[in-house]
Amino acid sequence: MRSIGLVGVSVLAILMAGCWGPRVEYGDPLASEPLTTDFGASDLQQIAAGMVDSLLAFPEIVKLTAERQPVLLVAKVRNKTMQHIDTEAITDSIRAKLIKSGKFRFIDRSTDSAILEELILQHEGGHTDPARAVPKGRQYGAEYILYANLAQFEQQLGNKRDVYYKFTMMLRSVETGLVIWSDEKEIRKVATRRWVGL
Amino acid sequence: MEVEMTRSLRIAVVCIGSMGLLLTFTGCVQKTAGLEVTGTVMPTGEGKGDLARVVLVHSPKLGRQVEAVDARHEWVGDLLKASVTLMSKVDTTLRIQYRFVWYNAEGLEEDLGGDAWTPLVLHGRESRTVQAVAPNASVRTFQVRVRF
Numbered sequence: 165m166r167s168i169g170l171v172g173v174s175v176l177a178i179l180m181a182g183c184w185g186p187r188v189e190y191g192d193p194l195a196s197e198p199l200t201t202d203f204g205a206s207d208l209q210q211i212a213a214g215m216v217d218s219l220l221a222f223p224e225i226v227k228l229t230a231e232r233q234p235v236l237l238v239a240k241v242r243n244k245t246m247q248h249i250d251t252e253a254i255t256d257s258i259r260a261k262l263i264k265s266g267k268f269r270f271i272d273r274s275t276d277s278a279i280l281e282e283l284i285l286q287h288e289g290g291h292t293d294p295a296r297a298v299p300k301g302r303q304y305g306a307e308y309i310l311y312a313n314l315a316q317f318e319q320q321l322g323n324k325r326d327v328y329y330k331f332t333m334m335l336r337s338v339e340t341g342l343v344i345w346s347d348e349k350e351i352r353k354v355a356t357r358r359w360v361g362l
Numbered sequence: 363m364e365v366e367m368t369r370s371l372r373i374a375v376v377c378i379g380s381m382g383l384l385l386t387f388t389g390c391v392q393k394t395a396g397l398e399v400t401g402t403v404m405p406t407g408e409g410k411g412d413l414a415r416v417v418l419v420h421s422p423k424l425g426r427q428v429e430a431v432d433a434r435h436e437w438v439g440d441l442l443k444a445s446v447t448l449m450s451k452v453d454t455t456l457r458i459q460y461r462f463v464w465y466n467a468e469g470l471e472e473d474l475g476g477d478a479w480t481p482l483v484l485h486g487r488e489s490r491t492v493q494a495v496a497p498n499a500s501v502r503t504f505q506v507r508v509r510f
Contacts (some may be wrong), residue, residue, distance in 0.1 A: 209478035
């Protein structure tokens with residue numbers, strides 16, 4: 165009788181040891197399992213995928229990219245939320261997806277100072293063979309600018325918290341100033357505090 | 363003595379069974395199998411340009427609650443745009459996730475790890491269409507994976 169009890173307790177202990185206690189493991193970077201209502205990695209991925217799909221399927225863009233690769237510049241996202249969000253991560257994902265589509269070419273103003281420094285070094289530093297120096301004045305200018313806003317609306321009542329995010333993106337022509345494409349992606353996250361473990 | 367042993371065994375089995383159930387409900391055991399809808403644009407022959415569809419149900423539980431009722435495609439320029447309609451077969455609200463996976467004509471996956479799992483709320487008996495655009499022009503097959 166006593167030994168059966170011991171066996172039962174041992175089996176339970178083994179079962180419990182597999183699930184409880186500190187554990188570190190690799191997670192799926194593509195998973196969508198929100199832990200809080202804060203803006204997270206899955207929200208970023210959903211926004212990037214939604215915006216790229218919408219942009220690539222827009223009839224005017226399809227026409228524009230049929231023959232050539234227009235040059236785009238991604239402006240910084242205006243973060244209108246109450247959270248500290250790395251909005252550059254959103255635009256980085258969007259840019260990476262658009263480059264992989266082969267439909268656009270991009271310029272990046274955030275690395276302009278490094279390029280300028282290198283050009284000055286090559287042409288005025290006296291260490292570079294003039295025949296092998298990169299010629300100046302041949303960079304591309306942006307034809308279109310992608311810019312975006314991220315807004316947040318929040319409601320809380322009792323143990324329920326409802327957070328709504330709205331990401332709006334636009335593509336504007338540098339030449340004409342016209343907004344030629346715009347779309348929105350909405351994400352809603354609801355958290356409810358539960359009092360029973362299950 | 364024998365009766366007492368049988369009784370103890372029964373108690374132990376019930377305890378272990380309950381523990382297993384408890385672990386299942388608390389999320390330690392998470393089943394991630396779901397269903398897959400695959401669409402391939404026929405390259406040659408009589409049905410050239412048509413879509414060959416295959417639906418695989420790996421999770422009977424999900425298969426009883428969600429059905430892929432339609433799969434379509436269209437071309438936006440040279441990029442494949444895929445859409446799949448999912449229908450709830452139950453009266454309650456379902457919270458599921460889906461993900462698009464893309465393959466080229468040789469069957470190799472394109473844009474590995476590109477599209478993330480996207481949450482989808484299906485209200486009772488509701489049908490909703492999910493759609494996405496292929497990451498590049500070499501894609502000829504799409505797959506939509508659905509899971510809880």
